[in-house]
Each structure stands twice: as structure tokens, then as C-alpha cells.
Amino acid sequence: xxxxxxxxxxxxxxxxxxxxxxxxxxxxxxxxxxxxxxxxxxxxxxxxxxxxxxxxxxxxxxxxxxxxxxxxxxxxxxxxxxxxxxxxxxxxxxx
Amino acid sequence: xxxxxxxxxxxxxxxxxxxxxxxxxxxxxxxxxxxxxxxxxxxxxxxxxxxxxxxxxxxxxxxxxxxxxxxxxxxxxxxxxxxxxxxxxxxxxxxxxxxxxxxxxxxxxxxxxxxxxxxxxxxxxxxxxxxxxxxxxxxxxxxxxxxxxxxxxxxxxxxxxxxxxxxxxxxxxxxxxxxxxxxxxxxxxxxxxxxxxxxxxxxxxxxxxxxxxxxxxxxxxxxxxxxxxxxxxxxxxxxxxxxxxxxxxxxxxxxxxxxxxxxxxxxxxxxxxxxxxxxxxxxxxxxxxxxxxxxxxxxxxxxxxxxxxxxxxxxxxxxxxxxxxxxxxxxxxxxxxxxxxxxxxxxxxxxxxxxxxxxxxxxxxxxxxxxxxxxxxxxxxxxxxxxxxxxxxxxxxxxxxxxxxxxxxxxxxxxxxxxxxxxxxxxxxxxxxxxxxxxxxxxxxxxxxxxxxxxxxxxxxxxxxxxxxxxxxxxxxxxxxxxxxxxxxxxxxx
Numbered sequence: 001x002x003x004x005x006x007x008x009x010x011x012x013x014x015x016x017x018x019x020x021x022x023x024x025x026x027x028x029x030x031x032x033x034x035x036x037x038x039x040x041x042x043x044x045x046x047x048x049x050x051x052x053x054x055x056x057x058x059x060x061x062x063x064x065x066x067x068x069x070x071x072x073x074x075x076x077x078x079x080x081x082x083x084x085x086x087x088x089x090x091x092x093x094x095x
Numbered sequence: 096x097x098x099x100x101x102x103x104x105x106x107x108x109x110x111x112x113x114x115x116x117x118x119x120x121x122x123x124x125x126x127x128x129x130x131x132x133x134x135x136x137x138x139x140x141x142x143x144x145x146x147x148x149x150x151x152x153x154x155x156x157x158x159x160x161x162x163x164x165x166x167x168x169x170x171x172x173x174x175x176x177x178x179x180x181x182x183x184x185x186x187x188x189x190x191x192x193x194x195x196x197x198x199x200x201x202x203x204x205x206x207x208x209x210x211x212x213x214x215x216x217x218x219x220x221x222x223x224x225x226x227x228x229x230x231x232x233x234x235x236x237x238x239x240x241x242x243x244x245x246x247x248x249x250x251x252x253x254x255x256x257x258x259x260x261x262x263x264x265x266x267x268x269x270x271x272x273x274x275x276x277x278x279x280x281x282x283x284x285x286x287x288x289x290x291x292x293x294x295x296x297x298x299x300x301x302x303x304x305x306x307x308x309x310x311x312x313x314x315x316x317x318x319x320x321x322x323x324x325x326x327x328x329x330x331x332x333x334x335x336x337x338x339x340x341x342x343x344x345x346x347x348x349x350x351x352x353x354x355x356x357x358x359x360x361x362x363x364x365x366x367x368x369x370x371x372x373x374x375x376x377x378x379x380x381x382x383x384x385x386x387x388x389x390x391x392x393x394x395x396x397x398x399x400x401x402x403x404x405x406x407x408x409x410x411x412x413x414x415x416x417x418x419x420x421x422x423x424x425x426x427x428x429x430x431x432x433x434x435x436x437x438x439x440x441x442x443x444x445x446x447x448x449x450x451x452x453x454x455x456x457x458x459x460x461x462x463x464x465x466x467x468x469x470x471x472x473x474x475x476x477x478x479x480x481x482x483x484x485x486x487x488x489x490x491x492x493x494x495x496x497x498x499x500x501x502x503x504x505x506x507x508x509x510x511x512x513x514x515x516x517x518x519x520x521x522x523x524x525x526x527x528x529x530x531x532x533x534x535x536x537x538x539x540x541x542x543x544x545x546x547x548x549x550x551x552x553x554x555x556x557x558x559x560x561x562x563x564x565x566x567x568x569x570x571x572x573x574x575x576x577x578x579x580x581x582x583x584x585x586x587x588x589x
Contacts, residue, residue: 007461015456016422017445030454030515031458031461033515037516038404038408038475041405041471041478046477052479052480054532055531058336079198080425081424090424092435
């Protein structure tokens with residue numbers, strides 16, 4: 001499996017992380033190294049093995065449909081980068 | 096009370112001293128705060144010191160005790176890894192992204208310690224978002240290993256480990272996703288335990304890889320870890336993966352004899368790549384346990400070599416999902432003057448995350464992206480079951496499994512810095528237990544060139560009591576856990 005600059009650019013877009021032009025070659029190389037490590041998995045015989053998502057195969061619990069949390073809007077908004085009238089502000093999305 | 100020895104007390108001794116009225120919580124808290132102020136310039140084990148509210152908590156604890164209703168940790172000073180949210184105290188997770196983040200609530204673990212009367216000295220340094228094995232990825236600079244300040248303390252809970260080794264806290268909380276409690280415990284010569292997955296609540300603990308993350312205690316002795324785990328472990332309805340199972344008193348079995356104990360020795364943990372000095376120290380420890388009546392049984396964990404590759408699919412994949420919440424909208428860092436929403440996300444995340452975190456997010460995005468899911472994520476989840484089955488088979492024959500915690504003692508700063516894969520192999524003996532969800536611990540068992548070595552003890556599911564029993568019996572017969580590095584005295588005390 002080879003990984004190229006264009007792949008990294010696509011991943012950066014998917015992950016919403018701007019990649020610095022000066023370090024992209026280095027980033028590509030280090031990710032290629034990690035993928036070479038994980039490629040060792042391909043040699044494992046996993047025929048018929050059920051994938052394991054949880055160490056003890058636990059399932060999600062259900063709970064009673066009751067209100068357990070009170071409103072914390074003021075406290076949560078106090079630590080936000082930008083808010084107004086109880087709303088979170090982001091750059092304009094629609095002109 | 097002679098000040099100079101207060102910081103040499105274990106948690107058990109501190110509790111006894113407070114009960115007997117030998118010293119107050121305010122006295123011991125002030126003593127620790129003074130030590131942190133003077134000595135931590137050298138180690139950088141704390142990110143935030145909780146000076147004002149620690150003293151208020153200590154005063155409240157002393158008053159509670161005077162009234163005769165002291166809970167288990169009443170007035171005992173501890174530190175929290177900076178991954179646990181603390182109401183009103185900055186919680187950075189070692190990242191620029193959360194440099195300004197002051198949570199409006201406590202993690203369940205923090206709440207449990209508060210209910211038990213503990214005093215919070217501060218928040219300990221760590222690899223950024225718990226991604227690292229050397230503490231070099233922290234935004235706040237690396238932690239220095241108190242045994243040799245040119246070497247790393249291990250990671251990611253390197254701050255908690257170094258603070259305990261330097262006697263800047265008698266115990267601290269920590270987390271372990273692939274070895275982040277056990278490896279720094281080994282490198283700093285202290286004791287640490289990663290419980291069974293689901294035993295300690297993850298609520299309010301900043302998520303890295305949710306199916307692997309588990310909080311646990313770090314202290315100088317197994318007895319202290321048992322006391323801390325009594326407080327930390329709980330069923331928490333707020334954590335959907337928390338296990339609803341009674342929490343035993345982990346101190347009950349500490350004094351049981353090891354006569355008849357069957358210890359599994361995995362062949363794969365003693366193969367190439369293991370430092371000969373580390374190997375010798377571990378073998379000496381096993382011989383000591385044999386002397387106490389334990390039997391060594393050679394076992395095989397045939398899928399050991401696949402643990403690191405499987406982990407580096409599963410952990411980055413889960414991290415890429417978990418860390419998508421850091422987008423500059425609700426809390427944490429936001430870039431200056433974003434020109435649109437996309438620009439805000441892209442630059443906020445580029446500026447807020449360090450190199451290792453970005454690398455893992457990108458690897459995770461790759462493994463989860465269209466066309467690669469089956470080849471990577473599904474395959475890794477299948478291998479994960481094979482790894483678990485290795486342990487299930489082994490525990491049919493043995494009570495505990497033992498080996499080295501890490502392949503070699505503490506290494507020098509920068510020595511693995513530009514090779515992520517070399518760093519990842521540091522966790523070769525610890526990662527498999529996270530994948531299987533099993534409990535694991537590390538206890539000091541010797542030195543190589545004056546650098547501590549850790550003995551790893553892996554237990555069956557929910558068998559923490561037995562692991563603590565084994566470590567405690569080992570510590571009754573040895574003094575490795577009592578050794579301290581040089582240079583821990585305050586200037587005026589010299």
C-alpha cells in the first residue's frame with residue numbers, strides 16, 4: 001500500500017486539518033510508516049472470526065426516560081469562543 | 096511532625112497520621128504545595144497547581160475530621176491527570192486546543208475523590224490527548240524523569256508518575272489506553288494499575304479511544320493503589336460502558352499467601368527486543384514469588400505480535416471520531432479571523448493539535464475512509480478477538496500472567512522523537528491487555544543503570560484484588576518500591 005501526497009491532502013480535508021505546505025512530505029512519510037506497521041495485520045488468518053467491538057461484548061443499557069440533567073446553558077456558553085443571545089456564533093455560512 | 100519526612104509517607108500512612116492527629120490536612124497540603132513550587136521547576140510534572148482551593152479543601156477536611164465524620168480519603172492530598180475534567184480548574188489534556196478550557200463540571204472520578212474527602216493538589220502533565228509514550232508530545236513541555244532528568248518519564252501519564260516518584264504527590268489518577276499507566280509507572284519506579292475496562296467511569300475523562308480508555312490509580316505501593324481504587328471504581332449510569340457490578344474492598348485480600356498461585360509466563364514477552372537487564376530484574380522478581388509458593392507456568396500468547404498493528408488501527412480510528420468535537424465552536428481554541436466556516440475548522444485544528452495528534456487523526460481517517468474499512472478497521476477488530484482469545488485460553492491454566500512492563504528502562508529525550516513506529520513499540524507488552532479489556536498493573540522490581548524496571552501483572556477480568564494481593568506480597572518481601580531518586584530535598588532542609 002503506497003500513500004502519496006494527494007492521499008494526505010484528501011485525508012486532511014476529511015479530517016478538517018490544514019496541512020502545512022512545508023511539512024507535507026514529512027507527514028506523508030510518517031503516515032506511510034505507520035500504515036506499513038498496520039499492514040502486518042493482512043497476514044493474520046481471520047477467516048470466520050467475528051469482529052470484536054467491545055472487550056466483554058457488553059451491549060448498551062437502556063434507562064428510564066427521565067430528565068436527569070438540569071439546564072447548564074449559561075455555564076457552557078461562558079467558555080465558548082463567541083456567543084450571542086444564547087447562540088454559538090460561527091462565521092457566516094449563507095450570504 | 097518533622098516536615099522532611101511527611102512526603103515520604105504512603106497514602107495508608109497519611110490516613111493513619113491524620114487519624115492519629117500527628118498532623119493536619121492543612122499541614123501536609125501546605126508541605127506538598129511548597130515542594131511542588133520549589134522542585135517542580137526541575138520535573139514539570141504539573142500543568143496547573145491548585146494552590147488556593149487545595150488549602151480550602153484541606154481546611155474543610157480537617158473540620159470534617161474534628162466533627163468525627165471523616166470519609167476514607169479525608170484530607171489526603173492527591174493529584175489528577177489533566178485528562179479528568181475538574182469544575183473550575185483548567186483541564187488542558189496536554190493540548191493547546193484546551194489551554195483555555197475550564198470545565199463547568201467534575202468527572203465522576205474527580206467527584207468520587209471529592210466525596211471521599213481528598214484534597215486536589217493540581218493537574219498533572221501528560222502527552223497531548225494521551226497520545227504518546229514519553230510525555231514529549233505535551234503542549235506544556237516534557238516531564239523529566241526524577242531518576243534521571245535526561246530521560247523520559249514514559250507516557251502518557253508521565254506527569255502523574257513523575258510527581259509520585261519525586262514525592263510531589265503521594266498518589267495520582269491516571270488513564271491507560273495502550274499502556275499509559277503501566278509504562279510510566281515502570282519507568283518512574285512506582286506502582287500503577289489499569290483496571291478492567293468498564294470498572295472506572297469514563298464520564299468527564301476526555302476521550303481518546305473509547306473502547307480502550309480506562310482510568311486507574313498510581314501510587315508508590317500496591318496497598319495505596321488498592322485504597323485509591325476503592326474510591327475510583329464505581330458503577331456510573333452516566334458512562335454507557337460502565338459495568339454494573341459490585342465494587343469489592345480491594346484491600347481485603349492484600350495479605351493472602353501466594354502459596355499455590357499459578358503465574359503464566361508468556362514466551363512472547365521474553366523474545367528479541369527485551370533489554371537483558373530488564374529481563375534479569377523480572378526473572379529475579381519471579382524467583383522471589385516462587386519462593387513464596389507460586390508456580391511458574393510457561394504459556395504462549397501467539398497473537399502478541401499483532402497487538403501493536405491492531406491497536407494502531409483501532410485507537411486512531413476512534414480518536415479521529417472522538418477528536419472531531421474540537422472544532423472551535425463551543426469551547427477551546429479558535430483561530431483568529433476565520434474567513435468562513437471551513438477555514439475556521441481547518442486552521443483551528445491545525446493550530447490547536449500537535450504533530451502526533453494530527454498524525455493519529457489522519458491515520459484514523461484513512462482506516463475508516465470508503466474502500467478501506469474492511470481491510471483495516473474490520474480486520475483489526477477480528478484480530479482483537481484473536482488476541483482476547485489468547486488470554487482467555489491462558490487463564491484456563493493460570494491465575495495471573497507476568498512479564499516486563501516495557502522492553503527497556505527510560506530512554507533519553509529525542510531518541511525516538513522522529514520515528515513514530517519506534518515509539519509505538521514501547522507499548523508492545525501493554526497494548527494487548529487494553530485490546531482484551533483486561534486489568535494490568537506495574538510494580539517496581541529492580542534497576543538497570545540506576546533506572547527503574549517494572550514487573551507487569553496481568554489479571555483475569557475483574558480480578559484486580561488478586562493482582563493487588565500479588566503486588567503487595569511482593570512489596571512486603573522487597574524494597575524496590577521504597578527507593579527514591581536523589582535530589583528530592585527542599586533547599587532549606589539541606
